[in-house]
Amino acid sequence: MLLNLLFIIAACYLALLLALIYGWNRITDFEPEYKAAEIKFSIIIPFRNEAENLPQLLESLKALKYPATHFEILLVNDDSEDESVEICSKYKVEEPPLDISTLETKRKSASPKKDAIQTAVQKAQFPYIITTDADCLVPELWLQTFNDFILTSNAEMICGPVSFSNTKRRKLFQVFDELDFLSLQATTVGALGIGQPFMCNGANLCYRKSTFLKAGGFSGNNNIASGDDVFLLQKFRERALETGFLKSEHAIVETKPQQNFPQLISQRMRWAAKAPAYQSVFSKFAGLSVFLMNFSLIISAFLVLFEIFPQQPVLIVFLLKFNADFILIFLAAKFFKRELVMRNYFWCSMVYPFFSTFIAIASLFISFHWKGRNFKS
Known part of the structure; x- marks a missing residue:
């Protein structure tokens, strides 16, 4: 009975992964055509205690190859206690x-x-509003590529790619952080590719201002600490508004891994805390499938250890998951030119079920700390 349940969960999970892999391949790479700059952007950057990161971000904005008359930069201070405002x-x-x-x-x-x-x-x-974070760097063709994509697609919302900056020395938890982040990017693209988007990243997100206002902005979900990106996407989808993913290396915004393990835990708990508020059937199916797959593997491993479960069926399920996950994450790693990080895939795949299950459960009951503030789950 329990083995049958494991196989059913595995079948659902593998169906999800195959759909995401198919969706990833359906989104074609986009190359800017260097069309005339017609779109004007308001770049919005919230910040809190980002004195260490703001200078680099501002330098990257300075280097943008786009008419200065066609964009503005709105830096929004959220009660910073360092020199962030002075730097701006x-x-x-x-x-x-x-x-x-x-x-x-x-x-x-x-x-x-x-x-x-x-x-x-x-x-x-x-x-057009385009958002990024204060700890990010934008590429010089960022706005040009968005301009060309909007003129080509007429999308009301465009989700952009986000990658970790390419630094050589990283701690093990930061390597794990990047592989997990690549899986989230792959899921974002894959879900959009099959017409079921439920994830995006506010570090690289563009939408029409008038549509944002007509949709009521963030009303209806502003009691949840995070979700400035996914809940807005949810609103656009509910109104059947065109949403696209800008799959272009010229639009990749770079961010940084978390600086310590507690920060990684807090960040993932913040992200996971919004999952119960997802409304689409597909997003609920995806979240439940991922949780049950990882949780069932942990339970199965213990049952094998105590010789309650036979070893072979559990090993087969693990290998199927291992390979499906690898294919999806490798697609993202190849796009972002981060194939070398896949060297760490084996040990990360062993840790991930425990990490993912802990985050999913803890986000429901435990408060988390972020940017000097405490938030309730």
């Missing part, structure tokens, strides 16, 4: 060609980041 003000004076504004977040909800974005959207003067 200094840069505004030193780089007069760039249209830079520093705003103060108007807190209205339990989600500081959503409040920051909502504050900036109200001040934005251009028709």
